[in-house]
Amino acid sequence: MAKTAVLVLYNPACGDNTAKEFFEAHVLPRLECSGINPSAVVATEGVGHAETIVIDFLKQHEGEVAIVLGSGDGTLHEIINALAFSYPASSSMRRAIPFVLVPCGTANALFSSLFLPSKQDPVMNRLSSLDAFIARSKPKPLALAYTSLLSGAPQHNCLHTVISVVVTSTALHASILKDSELLRKDMPGIERFKVAAQQNITRWYRSRVKLLPISSTGVVQVYDPDTDAFIPYQGPLDMSASIAYFLSTVNVDRLEPAFLISPLFSRIPSHHISLDLVIVRPERDPTFIMDTPTSREAFARKTGVLFAAAYQDGNHIRLRYRQDGDIGHYDDGPTVVEYFRCGGWEWVPDEADERAHLICSDGTVLEIAKGGKAVCNAIAAIPNGNVEMDASVFRLNHGSDVYVVRSCCNEDGADLLALGGEHSVEVYQIVSCSTCCIPPVRLATFHVGNRITALAWSPRSVSPSRSDEWVFEIAAASVDFGLHLLTKTSSSSEHIFAFGGGLSGHHGKVNDICFCGGRNEDNVRYVATVSDDKMLMVWDLNPTLDIPSGVPSPVRSGEDDSLSPNPRLQPTAYAIAFPHALTTVNSHPSSSKEFLVSDCQGTVFLTDWRTDPEQTEQGSWRHSVVVELIEPRAFSDSLTAVASQWSGFAAWRRDNADIVGVSCGPRFSIWNLSKLRGGKPLHTGTSFPEGGHSFRWCSTNPDYFAISAHSNMRGAVIHVHNVGYVQAQPSVINVAPRPHWIRDFDFMALCGQPLLAVAFGHQVAVFPLGDE
Numbered sequence: 001m002a003k004t005a006v007l008v009l010y011n012p013a014c015g016d017n018t019a020k021e022f023f024e025a026h027v028l029p030r031l032e033c034s035g036i037n038p039s040a041v042v043a044t045e046g047v048g049h050a051e052t053i054v055i056d057f058l059k060q061h062e063g064e065v066a067i068v069l070g071s072g073d074g075t076l077h078e079i080i081n082a083l084a085f086s087y088p089a090s091s092s093m094r095r096a097i098p099f100v101l102v103p104c105g106t107a108n109a110l111f112s113s114l115f116l117p118s119k120q121d122p123v124m125n126r127l128s129s130l131d132a133f134i135a136r137s138k139p140k141p142l143a144l145a146y147t148s149l150l151s152g153a154p155q156h157n158c159l160h161t162v163i164s165v166v167v168t169s170t171a172l173h174a175s176i177l178k179d180s181e182l183l184r185k186d187m188p189g190i191e192r193f194k195v196a197a198q199q200n201i202t203r204w205y206r207s208r209v210k211l212l213p214i215s216s217t218g219v220v221q222v223y224d225p226d227t228d229a230f231i232p233y234q235g236p237l238d239m240s241a242s243i244a245y246f247l248s249t250v251n252v253d254r255l256e257p258a259f260l261i262s263p264l265f266s267r268i269p270s271h272h273i274s275l276d277l278v279i280v281r282p283e284r285d286p287t288f289i290m291d292t293p294t295s296r297e298a299f300a301r302k303t304g305v306l307f308a309a310a311y312q313d314g315n316h317i318r319l320r321y322r323q324d325g326d327i328g329h330y331d332d333g334p335t336v337v338e339y340f341r342c343g344g345w346e347w348v349p350d351e352a353d354e355r356a357h358l359i360c361s362d363g364t365v366l367e368i369a370k371g372g373k374a375v376c377n378a379i380a381a382i383p384n385g386n387v388e389m390d391a392s393v394f395r396l397n398h399g400s401d402v403y404v405v406r407s408c409c410n411e412d413g414a415d416l417l418a419l420g421g422e423h424s425v426e427v428y429q430i431v432s433c434s435t436c437c438i439p440p441v442r443l444a445t446f447h448v449g450n451r452i453t454a455l456a457w458s459p460r461s462v463s464p465s466r467s468d469e470w471v472f473e474i475a476a477a478s479v480d481f482g483l484h485l486l487t488k489t490s491s492s493s494e495h496i497f498a499f500g501g502g503l504s505g506h507h508g509k510v511n512d513i514c515f516c517g518g519r520n521e522d523n524v525r526y527v528a529t530v531s532d533d534k535m536l537m538v539w540d541l542n543p544t545l546d547i548p549s550g551v552p553s554p555v556r557s558g559e560d561d562s563l564s565p566n567p568r569l570q571p572t573a574y575a576i577a578f579p580h581a582l583t584t585v586n587s588h589p590s591s592s593k594e595f596l597v598s599d600c601q602g603t604v605f606l607t608d609w610r611t612d613p614e615q616t617e618q619g620s621w622r623h624s625v626v627v628e629l630i631e632p633r634a635f636s637d638s639l640t641a642v643a644s645q646w647s648g649f650a651a652w653r654r655d656n657a658d659i660v661g662v663s664c665g666p667r668f669s670i671w672n673l674s675k676l677r678g679g680k681p682l683h684t685g686t687s688f689p690e691g692g693h694s695f696r697w698c699s700t701n702p703d704y705f706a707i708s709a710h711s712n713m714r715g716a717v718i719h720v721h722n723v724g725y726v727q728a729q730p731s732v733i734n735v736a737p738r739p740h741w742i743r744d745f746d747f748m749a750l751c752g753q754p755l756l757a758v759a760f761g762h763q764v765a766v767f768p769l770g771d772e
């Protein structure tokens with residue numbers, strides 16, 4: 001404890017205004033008795049003061065720190081948001097910050113959920129977190145919910161982002177929080193929430209709601225009272241409805257010590273990054289006919305019964321409707337509450353419904369812009385109970401290992417990023433903002449069901465930030481050698497078209513995939529894949545002939561194509577065999593007939609896949625190769641088998657079809673195809689002595705290229721080189737320490753400061769170059 005700088009901070013105006021007395025009578029003496037000498041004891045002086053105190057404290061104390069916080073949830077919320085959005089970007093200032101909670105506020109939801117009363121003495125109970133800190137207990141990890149408030153279509157710009165550690169809500173709860181603040185002076189206790197509830201109980205809120213699946217499973221779960229368990233939700237994920245109550249929680253099962261609104265958080269713990277969402281839709285009432293003042297009055301009584309049941313150990317989740325509309329603990333009938341466990345949600349309020357625009361994050365009430373929407377995602381479990389982020393780095397936590405990261409290079413899709421994980425592909429929108437860090441917004445989840453090995457964006461993909469009629473189209477390869485065309489559009493949900501399985505497909509791991517180059521319609525029609533089976537295959541996604549693949553094409557979501565009146569034909573493949581396992585394939589916007597292919601020996605082939613096979617030796621790679629590039633050292637090493645553990649990784653520079661970069665083992669080379677100089681590269685250099693891995697050009701500043709370390713000996717490290725100074729020392733970016741290592745990375749194509757997206761373990765860090 002000697003090394004830990006302890007900040008004691010309390011809000012004298014929270015709850016019943018007794019924090020100062022409580023700290024002087026109990027907290028400070030207890031710290032003293034335990035030999036803990038706080039570095040500072042500070043009382044907040046108004047809204048926003050806590051964040052200034054904490055950030056100043058962190059600037060002054062470079063080592064370990066802990067914060068003993070006497071407040072309610074609101075002050076903690078202020079601090080966490082300040083750490084996320086205003087904390088200096090320097091990585092040296094990022095560190096673990098345990099919070100020691102001393103409940104002094106009105107509701108103290110987080111404390112009440114983490115520390116159930118175990119002692120007779122209420123004072124002793126309030127000191128539980130402090131006692132755990134003194135006993136050096138391990139801090140408990142916290143989850144976060146990120147909510148982005150987006151402007152209206154077509155841009156959907158992110159206007160504001162907020163992080164909740166307890167609750168994110170709309171509808172009745174947001175109205176209660178807004179109105180109860182006006183009552184705080186006269187009613188310092190929780191009774192002001194009950195008064196505000198009465199004032200709002202007959203309101204309904206018109207909105208479109210979308211449930212987002214848990215990213216690691218691709219599933220939205222719903223509580224089933226029959227089995228007392230969560231089951232996959234089969235209903236529509238998109239619903240337009242009148243909603244009475246809409247509230248999601250992370251980290252808590254209750255909002256007050258006895259109000260267990262999300263009791264399953266503690267009773268059926270989640271093993272994934274998720275949030276618990278409680279929705280009440282009056283339209284589920286069998287006696288509901290239409291929305292009238294009378295029907296709202298009648299329903300208000302049922303909401304009252306529901307709240308009373310929430311105070312009785314969270315029993316509201318078992319309430320059901322009888323046919324006559326009565327609610328009780330019946331054996332069947334629709335549940336009054338829909339209790340979901342999901343990855344997040346979208347809330348698009350009806351423009352005419354002003355109150356539906358309110359959103360509450362841990363007691364702070366915000367307003368969604370007219371025509372806009374709120375998107376809330378449970379995105380991170382913070383390791384060791386700490387906030388580990390700063391103003392310029394965002395760490396997406398996918399929930400399982402991320403194997404592939406691909407940014408979209410299309411001009412209209414430059415803010416899109418696809419992640420390939422253990423089971424699914426997720427699409428995020430990276431919102432670039434010069435003044436603050438806006439967390440990525442998850443826009444789609446495709447549950448493929450197998451580990452993803454390669455991804456490619458179709459040139460037809462368009463971001464929602466560019467058009468109301470947006471499209472995501474991605475070709476994906478999975479570890480079972482299957483290929484998948486993933487599509488989601490503004491008018492249709494996630495759809496997966498599986499192809500490439502069976503005898504006619506690959507028989508080895510598919511290491512890379514790309515759409516055909518050029519600027520005509522062929523660039524969305526042909527997809528190239530390369531594999532350990534030494535094959536380059538070019539797939540025609542829109543064949544005119546139906547050639548069965550030998551196995552049925554599994555369709556995993558959306559409508560089953562084979563049952564539709566015009567079933568989609570299985571893509572046909574044109575295969576070219578090479579001498580060694582193939583590692584990468586690239587196309588270029590300037591050519592629809594060539595692919596750049598690299599193999600595990602570090603050799604790179606420029607292949608004209610449209611060469612007429614009649615005129616050449618069918619099936620042989622030789623017939624189609626226009627250029628073959630062999631880095632002299634890689635060639636001699638391959639003869640002596642030195643390079644057997646290394647792989648070639650080639651990248652074609654987008655702005656100039658003559659320039660090719662290759663990483664192989666400890667070396668990289670840059671080739672100029674228009675000046676082959678007897679087969680010598682333009683430049684060669686050394687990356688990592690123990691071997692480099694992926695090579696990527698920066699799409700927005702073509703002077704830069706980056707190579708990631710192949711082994712975990714150095715941790716997750718990237719070298720960024722400038723092509724004008726290849727012999728100079730690269731910029732070294734330490735993304736994460738050992739045992740992390742980089743599985744994949746990519747540059748975003750967004751204009752402005754180059755942005756890197758780097759996958760290591762479960763996480764993807766998105767950050768601008770230059771700040772590290």
Ligand SMILES: Nc1ncnc2c1ncn2[C@@H]1O[C@H](COP(=O)(O)OP(=O)(O)OP(=O)(O)O)[C@@H](O)[C@H]1O
Binds near residue numbers: 015046072074075
């Ligand atoms: N000296 C102060 N005077 C007035 N308000 C303050 C002062 N210090 C902090 N505040 C503000 O008081 C608000 C309420 O604080 P907090 O959330 O901690 O308590 P609470 O609302 O009583 O509890 P809970 O959030 O658990 O219901 C916060 O928004 C905080 O910014």
